Amino acid sequence: MTVETIFALASGAGRAAVAVIRLSGPAAGATLSALAGATPEPRRADYVRFRDPRSDETLDYGLALWFPAPHSATGEDCAELHLHGGRAVVDAALLTLAQFPGLRLAEPGEFARRAFVNGKIDLSQAEALADLIEARTAFQRRQALRLAGGALRRETEIWRSAIVEAMALVESDLDFADEAEVSAVPAGALESLLGPALEQIDRALASAPASERLREGFLVVLLGPPNAGKSTLLNALARREAAIVSEEPGTTRDLIEVELDLGGLPITLVDTAGLRESESAVERIGVARARARAGEADLILWLSEGGAEPAPDFGPAAAEVLRVATKADVVQPAPDSLAVSTREGRGMDILCNEIAYRAGAALGDGGSALIAHARQRAELEEARERLGAALQGDKAPELVAEDLRLAARALQRIAGAVDVEDLLGLIFSRFCIGK
């Protein structure tokens, strides 16, 4: 099979000081030297004149980099062109590259996919790289970097080698089964081999919900009667006029979402229509949307003037409700409520701390994450279950061997080593073109 050489703009589209175009594949080196006049020394930036080799017209002056295989991001021959970030410059360079035989524009995620195929990263690292590109807060970045660096890959390899050792023990038992009455596996040997792995897997599974939610963010929904001051509070927390504010009750109808970064914690804050029975069909739709979003919340802020209005029942599965007394500058706040005044800026720090405290407890800080995706969690749960089954006493060694084999296979699937062909398109399409 001939490998095509792919290229793409790797930096963001639009005007920028610098644009980076990446190439990967067997023709990367020849293409670079045709454009730059020569191939630079490996992994050293050379300042060059980039030209169209057919007309010798100058495309731009910039940096050329050459990463011969296998010491490159994809494991193939790779090259980078660092150009001025103007649209015409980038277009001209991309058009010139497209004229080379054997070169084509990369699909989304194709560079990362080649890195995976060539063993540079495993599937858990590829997933983390996509998360890293999407990370918007420090804790999300920390978690994604840790996993992109192979934290889960290393752990699963350790667990898997313990299982492989246990399999060898059990298989030697199978070999001896005909000849001896006694089992070749000493009592407790499997337990002591697999015990540490089991413990670590349990710990990883216990921390998985927090890591998955750190990727998604902590959802805080503002609810309350009309004119409670929901939109005003949203704007104050977002530090911009995201929602319309007016003295007219029933101003907000659509859900308005803003993203906050509370000391590294990603928070999604949602403003909603004031809850009331309304004659207006449009407002009724808004109220229904507000209630539906409340059902997904991690935390509900129930706002009313002075905290006077009791919160309605949001159902048995509802999130914790924090009662907020608004307009504390003009209305006496009720006891047991958190008093805020957006007019005077009062209570805002306390409110932010309350949100951050709960979000921190639910999301963690990304520093010890191992499992950040439902896919990885499902495979690890499968491995955990098989290991538990293998360790149930009084089991024929053939059955124990089969449990261990299935546990090892589930761990291999986390890394993408087996049975994942149909998943790959899904995972790599999350990337933008150029990654």
Ligand SMILES: Nc1nc2c(ncn2[C@@H]2O[C@H](COP(=O)(O)OP(=O)(O)OP(=O)(O)O)[C@@H](O)[C@H]2O)c(=O)[nH]1
């Ligand atoms: N004095 C005072 N007025 C406030 C405060 N916060 C909001 N208001 C006023 O209360 C009125 C309603 O504010 P909104 O933010 O539109 O209220 P809302 O809850 O979003 O209202 P709906 O979208 O209609 O449900 C506006 O006139 C605001 O200026 C506050 O802290 N103090």
Ligand SMILES: [K+]
């Ligand atoms: K209003």
Ligand SMILES: [Mg+2]
């Ligand atoms: Mg509003």
